[in-house]
Amino acid sequence: MSSPFSFAAVAMLATCASVAAHSADLSVVFVHPETFRDAIYSRPYGGEQERAPVLRDIERHLRQLADRGLPPGDSLRIEVLDIDLAGWFEPFRYRTYPDIRILREVTWPRIQLRYTLTRGDQLLSSAEERVSDLIYLMTVNRYPVGDRLRYEKAMLDDWFDRRIVKPAEHG
Template identity: 55%
Template sequence: MIRSWALSMLLAAGVSAASAADLTVVFVNPENFRDAAYSRSFPSERDRAEVLRDVQQHLQRLADRYLGPGDALRIEVLDIDLAGDFNPLRRGGSEVRVLTDITWPRMELRYTLSRDGQVIASGHERISDMNYLVMARRNSGSDRFIYERPMLDDWFARRIVAAKEHG
């Protein structure tokens, strides 16, 4: 089990190392994250590693797309609360994530964006998408990160891309 988790972390780090964008993502105390597992209310390290890998990979794609030469972005992920919640009344079998209008996705982030060594933006934010159920999203059935991805896209555009344009 620990080997699988370590492999997931190495794969996530490999995505970062192979990329041209200067992005550092640090997960601060992920064992304390509110809800960072796709299929269990009490996740193992392996369960958590899947979510952390998806967050890392998506942030890397955004950085690859929007960061230019001389840009460096450090993001500390302080908490993750995925969309939905597990039904506490269900017994036996696999747990089912239930999506409601009050279980929107949330993350807490601390970030620093630098250009040529000079900080142009930084902050500590709690981001969320209260309208995650309103937006029509196509789901192939295998995309478990479908509600969190638009939330990160929106945050990245509002904070990082906007700071690059004005910084």
């Protein structure tokens, strides 16, 4: 008779093997992140240390999208050229509320990127584009209010479905 521990260990190994087997072939590169327009969560200006969490979270989300929607055998390379998060830090409110990002209709999220989607040696899709969501405050958003990238994630979900999943299905 096996112990509950050994069963749990086997289940965990099987899950890890399954995840590793289905891990998408994705490459994400942030090109000159020091020049990104607005890639910091908590204040209007900062350095590499303040940008790191945003870049990590965007890469993590792109990886989740690829793991979920990129067919086996397809490869996706994404170069992020610029990030402008939804909202901004208003200078006249900065002294009172330094870490509050104000969301307005004119401060929509934008990410400029270049991508290449391939299947083996065949090029399925490639472009450079500015992904944005001008009506981000009026659309249904499935991400929780406390998610710091909720608008960017919804925008990237839509972009990924239109540009990556659909061409891969028809490629």
